[in-house]
Amino acid sequence: MEWDHLDPSALFAAIRERGPAPDAERTVLAFERALDLARIDADLLEHLLVACTCLLAHGREQTPRTILEHVFRRSVSDAEWRARYEPLFG
Secondary structure: OOHHHOOOHHHHHHHHHHOOHHHHHHHHHHHHHHHHHHHHOOOHHHHHHHHHHHHHHHHOOOOHHHHHHHHHHHOOOHHHHHHHHHHHHO
């Protein structure tokens, strides 16, 4: 993936359209930071996921697995991902 060439504006619009404004803006901010890292080195994304998962687990006094299971349950379905969000990545 050529992260330098990705224009995230359509993705950000879809995020803002989907959820409550404060939550959507937090998600957009997180995507902006993750995209900054991806543009430096795409391999950093997996490390970012691990770091965020561990920070959340510690802060919530849970395990990383519990955090990931909770996020999995809240995520969009595979069909919605493929139809609506994946195309926004180009």
